Amino acid sequence: MGIRFAYAWPAWAWAGAAALVLLIALVAYRQARGVFSTPRWLLLVGLRVLALALVIVILMRPVRLEPAPAATGRVVAIVIDDSRSMRLPDAQGIESRLQRAQQLIAGRLRPLLSADFDLRLFAAADSLREIPSEEALGGQGRASDLGGAVTAMAERAAAGEFVAMVLVSDGAASSPIPPDRGRLPVFPVGVGAAGSAVDREVRDLTISDVSVVDSLADLTASVVSHGGRETVDVRLLENGRPIVVRPVRLPGASQQVRERFRVSPSRSAATVYTVDVAEAPGELTTGNNRSSVFVPAPGRPHPVLIVEGAPGFEHSFLSRTLARDTGLDVDTIVRKGRNDRGEPTYYVQGAASRTPSLVDGFPRTRAELFAYEAVVLGNIEADQLTRDQLAMLQAFVEQRGGGLAMIGARSFGARGVIGTDLGRLLAVEGRGAGALNAAAGASTRQGTR
Incomplete structure (x- = not known):
């Protein structure tokens, strides 16, 4: 330990x-020399010197230096399984594997x-993250991607970040440990009671897009047996009511089987x-024998307006x-x-609340117009829509989305919208018949307009 100053003087x-x-x-204190006795006068001068010296020292910003802990330059990564299986109690006691x-x-x-x-500590579950200490472990991960953790550490070790890795886990991994770990030595340390534990698990329950009303959706789930090979009944419940029961063959040894259900x-x-x-x-x-997914109602149907300039197939x-x-x-x-008066006539079909x-x-x-979510124009020529209607349509796309x-x-x-305000809204430019067809395809590929 020592003292240095931010501003070093010669x-x-x-x-x-x-x-x-x-x-x-x-x-x-020159004028006070004849007022005070010599000892008192020297004391006053000395105190003033000390005060001025203290001000100078403060202005120079003194810094106390403490030696840093001796670093070895060799880093060992301790990776701890932080999945939910680590919260299970051992067969011989009440302590969980995570506490062990x-x-x-x-x-x-x-x-x-x-x-x-x-030493640097990492928690491995669905992903790998560094933690300040072992007390930060919570056993909340939905999977044990130990294979991914070892692969990530092997890549970092190849860059010289680590010299070895200690893997602490109960062995209930959702991905195998890769055989090729490069130059990274891996030392596994098991926790939990010896012997195979019996446990069945449902995880990774997902459902495909259900935004379209009355559409079918694919619901998938992973079923795992952490014991031996067995055949079990897997049920699908809709709002608590069983709708599907099927036997599933599980290979055991923590290998997952992906099951798919079709639901409406x-x-x-x-639901x-x-x-x-x-x-x-x-x-x-x-x-962990069940998993649920909440599916909100699709909501009201999406209003769409189709405007046809002339009947067309x-x-x-x-x-x-x-x-x-x-x-x-x-x-x-x-x-x-x-x-008879030369005014255009239209055939209108739709919801009674909107057709007027x-x-x-x-x-x-x-x-x-903004009440609709999409507008489809079919065989529209340039003179069918007024300038105000074109302005509303442009705002519909650019402002309403x-x-x-x-x-x-x-x-x-030739009498279409290419080159008009509506054509510019579509971001399409046509030059000749062939270019018009290409432009039409380009507008379709853009998707938004």
Whole structure:
């Protein structure tokens, strides 16, 4: 331990500072020389010198130096299994495997290795993370990806970060240890009672997208037996009601079997799906024998507006297809021709609450247009939509974030929208018939517009 200053002065500067301090003190008490006795006058001068010297020392920012702990330059990584299986109690006692691991690190590994190595602790479960001490372990991981942890450590050891790895686990790994670990020596340390423990587990329960109403979804789950090979009944429950029971052959030895179910969630209410496996005789815990997933209701159908400039096969087929999708609420406007006064006439079909605003061939206000989530234009020519309607459509895409699609040969023909404000909205440029077809394909590939 020692003292240093943030501003290092040479010797002549120290001597000059000392002389200056003494001079200032003498000048300050020069007139008091005849008032006080010599001893008292010298005491006052000395105190002033000490005060000025203390100010100078403070301004120079003294720093106390303490020796750092001796570093060996050799780092050993202690990787501890932090999965839920580590919270299981041993067969012969009430202590969990995680508590045994914490006692092992604090009582044996740390005293044994710290004299010769620098130690860093990592928790391994679904992922690998560094922890400050073994007390940070919680046993919350849903899997034991020990194989991934060893692979990651081997890559870091190849860069010179570690010289060895100690792996502390109960052995219930969800991924095998890779045989090729490069230059990294791995020393496994087992915790838990000797012998094979019986435990069945359901994990990694997932469900595919259910945003479309009345659509089927794939629900998958991993079923694991941490004991021997066996055949078990796996159940699928919908809101607590069993809907599927099937026998599943489990290979044991912590190898997982992926099961897939086809389900149809409710349209009007949320659904909870649960996959469970029956309890085994002598099983350590039944807390991991089931897993659930919450599926919210898809909600109301998505409103879509189709505007057709003229009857056409392709968009008529599209309209019928979309109308059959129960996840969509489709309104259709078809321009039929002109009446006796030369005004355009339209055929309107859709929800009774919205069709009155569509009789003029397009929603009258931004609010009425913004009520839709997507607009499909079929065989629309440049003169069918007014400038105000084009401005509303542009705001629909750019501000509301609505979807816009355009189909039909007339839309991209000589009297179509390419080169107009609507064409610029689609970010499409056409030059000649072949370029028009390519531009139409490009607009489809962009997806948003």
